[in-house]
Amino acid sequence: ANMEVYHVPFIHPDTVAPLVDAQRNVNTIYPNGHARMLAPAPQQTDREHVRAIDSPPNWQEIEGVGEFGKTCTQSYTMFPNWVSPLSNYFVPPLIFWPTSLNTTRIELVTMAMDWGDGPAPDLWTVPDGSKPNGRDMSPIILEDTQFGEMIQKSMESDGFKSVPLSYQEARIYSFHQTCDKMIGLNRVPEHLAVAQVIGENWVYPNDPRVAEMEQMEAAE
Template sequence: MITDEEIARLRALMEWEATRTAPPEGFPKLPDMPAARYTSPEYFELEREHIFRKSWLFAGHLDEIPEPGCYMRWHNAGDPIVIVHGMDGMVRAFYNTCRHRGAPVVTEDRGKSSRLMCGYHNWTYKTDGTLVGVPERQDFPPDFDMSCRGLIPVRCELLGNVIFVNFDEDAMSLKDWFGPLWDEWEEFAFDRIRLAARHSFDLECNWKVAMEANMEVYHVPFIHPETVAPLVDSRRNLNTMYPNGHARMLAPPPEQTDREHVRAIDSPPEWLQIESVGEIGRTCTQSYTLFPNWVSPLSNYFVPPLVFWPTSLTTTRLELVTMALDWGDGPAPDLWTVPDETKPDGRDMSPIILEDTQFGEAIQQSMQSAAFKSVPLSYQEARIYSFHQACDRMIGIGNVPEDLRVEQVIGDEWTWPNDPRVRQMENDAVKAREAAE
């Protein structure tokens, strides 16, 4: 829970942001980013090999595998895996690949069984991955060791009820990956929120093009004049960069807004509130970027991540997820989609999401033009630049061709818990008092 002192500091900083006439003193000039980061097949392969193979990735919710023996297939990051609620109560992930001749161990998106059996030759595994059954065992060599032929695990850890996976055996723990967000997010009851909705949509643009539309408020007055703009004071927006590439956007409602609770999206009053959420979550719009591909506003009503999965250099699968407390006998809340019988699964993206995605395909096509040479970013877009710095660090700066790199100009002095804006705000307040005297 954020302390009263921290709340006061955040509110003061939001007000200070509205008064500045230039970027904060000492904030680095952001060099143009190479345009080819959005169009280069070489850079895209580096992203897939390093970023999506070494980061902790959202995989699902315990509600999708609620009981021991339940399993689900997952393949959003390339290699197909199976996530299993073990008979011992543990949640694990494995490559969905039989150790015999590579056939999938499960072929349904979801199921329930006390054993996982490959349909090709009936090799059978326990839910902890142990190989326990090989037909015609006598035809294998006498020294054939079943104990070393279990399913190959994939790192799998939980934040409350939310499941994350990581293909890197040497990766830091999920808690260390979250860093300070682990404690900051405690108030949002990840151990109690349920999965209310999860839908996917295909976009015709690079995954970063789609994701970055949700990483700055510069566009809000122009793209969301009737939806987000009346609820978010973009002049008072406060960005915070965290370790490991994460970031937060925080903004109060415009001063003329008189509703008791204001968030980026209206919430039906019948939704059960998350009572542990504090003042900032109840009264401001805050959106977190969880590196590499999760963006989510968080409030006292919902945890609704938008998750961006690259499917090719120029295509993206967008997952729209709503998690909330129990909604009783009523319909499950679905923040990001609306009914539409003309769509394949009977849902379409909500107006706000459509506003953010409407230009994606045109932007991608325009980026292929010879006129697209570099990307200049403003202070308001610093979250995007910081994100690209984190991408290169995850890839390994030496692995990125020099003409595709971004300069690492936003340093630790601008990364939580450091914030030079606090000192500048205090100095400005002293000068204002002295001038008044």
């Protein structure tokens, strides 16, 4: 969740898909396992007029948010367990706490501007009328988590060998590289280690794509 956008048309067709071009994103790898993803809106969409997760009715806009925050879907990883989309309305981190080798607890948090006397802004949960003062996860989170147990079971099967990751999942790969470095590369068993393929040339402020773009512009 919030680590790539190619799943959006299939998992979030009516909630997130209007906001995100699932074929385009840019990843920035920061030191120590932190990372950022930017994804633009679909080219045919005027993002300022989309009513979806990043423009909740009656929410106060955060002043001073820059162009990225107003025009792109942003998602940040703060190593080791914080993943958060950002917009000009809120900061709603998803915080993951491992509880065993194959289970995890998710904390759902919404941080927003002062909402006055009205109900507190809440992006990730909705009132549950079946129990007093109870809340349930929002449709977006339910969409993201609906296959979690099945995926975990498949990973525990004898037929499972590994997960190939695409460019869109560079933040996931960077996370595992950082985990191995923290443990110690000489301490991780070879069959469990990930190859350290994201080198320092990809860690901010370095980015080989900048030089490539400059060469393309010079050639034009």
